[in-house]
Amino acid sequence: xxxxxxxxxxxxxxxxxxxxxxxxxxxxxxxxxxxxxxxxxxxxxxxxxxxxxxxxxxxxxxxxxxxxxxxxxxxxxxxxxxxxxxxxxxxxxxxxxxxxxxxxxxxxxxxxxxxxxxxxxx
Ligand code: ARG
Numbered sequence: 001x002x003x004x005x006x007x008x009x010x011x012x013x014x015x016x017x018x019x020x021x022x023x024x025x026x027x028x029x030x031x032x033x034x035x036x037x038x039x040x041x042x043x044x045x046x047x048x049x050x051x052x053x054x055x056x057x058x059x060x061x062x063x064x065x066x067x068x069x070x071x072x073x074x075x076x077x078x079x080x081x082x083x084x085x086x087x088x089x090x091x092x093x094x095x096x097x098x099x100x101x102x103x104x105x106x107x108x109x110x111x112x113x114x115x116x117x118x119x120x121x122x
Pocket of ligand 1: 017023078
């Protein structure tokens with residue numbers, strides 16, 4: 001038997017896969033839960049020698065599920081609130097951004113509206 005397989009500890013992770021690009025179901029190909037949060041959690045877990053098993057659940061059931069020990073952890077784009085903070089522990093933030101799309105000055109594209117009817121490459 002493979003020693004590394006035996007040593008791999010599996011953690012159950014609760015997420016609400018309705019929040020692209022953070023967590024969503026890959027309906028086009030695999031039906032897997034994919035997204036930024038999934039990649040991030042897998043990357044951290046891999047470095048710590050864990051394997052993750054994601055469970056798709058309603059967002060509002062995630063904290064109750066954690067309290068019921070249904071999940072070892074939750075990753076679901078969750079923002080701390082006073083109410084949540086009373087019952088669960090939040091990590092340090094993993095996603096804050098000041099990122100923008102960029103277009104040429106002359107393009108006159110200032111909003112999504114300006115893209116209506118525009119063809120790719122035109
Ligand atoms: N950040 C918001 C919150 O914590 C919305 C998160 C929704 N996430 C989801 N996977 N549906 O309430």
